[in-house]
Amino acid sequence: MSTSAGDTTVADGVARRPGAAILALTVAGVAQAADVSLHNTALASAAAEFGMSATQRSVAASAATLALAASILAIGTVGDRYGRRLTLLWCAGALVVGGLVTAAAPDLTVYLIGRVITGIGLAGTLALSMALIRTVAPDRVPKAMSLYFTGQVGIALPLTVIGGGLIGANWRLGYLVVPVVAALALILNKVYVPRSKAVHRRKADPVGLVLVALGLTGLIWGVSNASHGWLTARVLVPVVLGVVALVAFVWWEIRYDEPALPVHLFKNRGLAGALVADVSFNMWQAVMALQLALLWQYVYAYSPLGVTLGQLPATLAMVIGAFAAGRLAARGRRPESLVLLGLAGVALAMFLLAVAGASTPYWVFALALVVGGFSRMLTETAAGGFYVEVPPPDLVGVTVASKPAVGQASFALGSAISSTLLYGGLGRGLPDKLADLGLTPSEQTTVAGWFQDGKVPEWAKGTDLMKQVVAASTDTYITAYRTTMLVFAVVFTFLFGLAWHFLRRRPPERP
Template sequence: MTPDVRAAEAPQTVRRPGRWLALAVLALAVLLVAVDATVLGLATPYLSEDLRPSGTQLLWIGDVYSFVIAGLLVSMGSLGDRIGRKKLLLTGATAFGAVSVLNAYATTPEMMIAARALLGVAGATLMPSTLALIRNLFHDPRERSLAIGVWGAMASAGAAVGPVVGGLLLEHFWWGSVFLINLPVMAVLVVVGVRFIPESKNPAPGPWDLPSVVLSLVGMIGVVYAIKEAAAHGARPDVFAAAAVGAGALFGFVRRQLTLPAPLLDMRLFRHRGFSGAVLADLLTILGLAGLIFFLSQFLQLVQGRSPLQAGLAELPAALGAVGAGLVAGTAARRFSVRSVVSCGLAAVGLALAALTVLGKDTGYPVLGASLLAVGVGAGLSFTVTADVILSSVPKEQAGAASAVSETAYELGAALGIAVLGSIVTGVYRDFAAPAGVPADAVAAARESLGGAVEAASALPERSAEALVTAAQYAFVDGLRGAAAVGAAVLLVTAAAAWRLLRGQKLEDGAAEHP
């Protein structure tokens, strides 16, 4: 090999000092963004006592964060490609910390909704930037697969870790503490990032198209809102209107991207079978994971009587499985194949959901723990390998936009999981037979939610209260079994589709990146 060739290859094979420390901070930031999507659930009762929001305001406090993140991911990923991913990450981290303080000390429901929306804007700058920067930190494909494994494990584990973190904090501090934990992590991210994270961006990015940003935001918020509202309240006029506006905006976004010389998102990426298959697998893996964790949290607390902290700890096998599987996923995909690892991961989630079709009110923890572990392992394998495939399927200059597609699939998957499986649980639950002797108004309140049943029962005589809560719990378990069956079918069909779509797909190998 000539000296000239060696010199040309040297920049590709260099191993940056401090890259693993930088990765640790990036992964922790991703974990926090994911945790922030779920940790508020446990704090809601305490927050409600202080701020006294209306029912509609409470829904917006819970949902606006994920709405804004879903709506801005593609735009922020593309912005990072243009202005610099490190610059966007550090700006977003600073904003995330500052807005976390605003969330913690909000004094009115309106202030809280605005603060949560701003937190979503900051979160949208962090998620795609972290994954895109990993590509620039790790030039060796094997090292990069391991790094993506760590990143994917943190993203997958966030939903399961949120209840544990929230339970621990709420046992000792006030509800604002669930936001203040962001401050030290973001401070470390900024300090370490300035020193160890290299800047990277598209050298010829073109302008950032504002109409595309608006279409993406309106489209994603409209679709996610429609999904969530349909699950919670059924098919109403506002749901159809939101779905129509969202779908129309997304159609306009796609058409505009196909005509722009420098689009926010290059739609031609989806012509790559491996890219499209990986995005689909991403979406449906998280659909199963998020749907399961969301409803099992209620099952563990309101059916089996665990405290929030006990319920959070009971869900830890999902997080541990995701972390462990994520770390070995890249090695397994090279030893066997991408499609076998992704398909097996999806099948594991599907089979775990299938096991929950025999769930009962008194089902012991070994069955639940084993199912959660299988879901975590399956999600860790699939999500990590698909993220690696998505990054390696695109030119280096488009890493931010590609990462944003992966993250958007994550957010949509979470919304769909809770919404689609939630509509099944809610549909079965609301039809439970009213126990004899229980007042009609108490039954009506109980049919709104399992939490509503417990609250309605507190005003009844002991025998009537026990009958109402027991009927509601059995109905909830019936709904959960039905949702698990549908989720299992979706995941197993997706496993078969991934086997076909990812045929011939390989992860990069060797010491140097492909140009």
């Protein structure tokens, strides 16, 4: 056993090949990015085969996310207490099992079990792979974080393409991609990453872990159902319970002598600013990816493949942004300034998306995607360093685990709120447009039903009235889209100001 310089984390040896160790951690972390894309693509075919209802499909879509949110802080704690590498290896094994169970599922129940196991595995590989960067590269965390995130985005892209081809042949094959990645991660981390765990094994905190699990799952599940209306029981009940549980979690952690996640850590200005950044760029990712994809399909008649190719500039810019963060840090740029620069770019990108119209050229969207993608990863890479460097050595795992926990909740909120704003604006504006065309309330209801069901009667197709209705609907949708993007641009500007408060008032404390 040896102790790395400036740290009290125990390891059975330093990483003899730090580059290989960082690659091993990157492969472990990339599983989550690949799984999200592949699952969203394969779900439609799985739902058709199992005959899922709308409610069952919603559960299937969220099962892994909810399992990840419920377990991630507990897994971070287990990693700190019993070994971060050991826990990561077990979670990689869970990914193998979860993917195989999902791919071979004979019915919906087994399919959901596979997704839950996958979510637990993703929680550990995502959180602990980042936490272990402090073990394998204690003296060059910014550069290691840059390589970690650059590799994640770069590796996830071909995996998504390969998985998409497999899903086209059979949806079950798509769920075998992540198990292959996880098996490779298990081998690489076993060989190249040294052991790492806390010197002082803190007391267990089951109350805190249960409260945060209830809080995150309640909040994410509730807002995920917001398409049914925010004032429905299926939204209000889990959201209220989730918020109450999270408030109780903070209250408990403040008073417990050895909490699972000491919330006082976020008094550190750097860590507080990183938390604000997490909320911003995860919410931006949700709003951009979902609403731009729908705009392109509804207004510009893009095919699903066209949407994927259209958003490719954002992916490529993310790779460059993560790499640039490392280069700029090596040249002496403070991480605080990189976080703020990235947040400013995220807000600017949303303002650019707010100018979209029925005839907006693609290059305008591409510019917004490049600015946003580059800025997002510049921010995430620089902000991630605070989660790795700031906490005491005994709490690296659980502190890093809080990052994706906040990210999952922010992503869900971004998707739900943007959809509410957009379709709320569409619902308010479309009746006025149809009334201007001379349609009675009864006729408006009939026409709205055509669009909702996607079934236009043959007699209506090609008529002047139908063309006018389509034009009015398109105009209303674009107006609602612009308003939604503008609202979020203002939100991101506010979050930039909040992060500025934490990161620019004075240099953040260092451990």
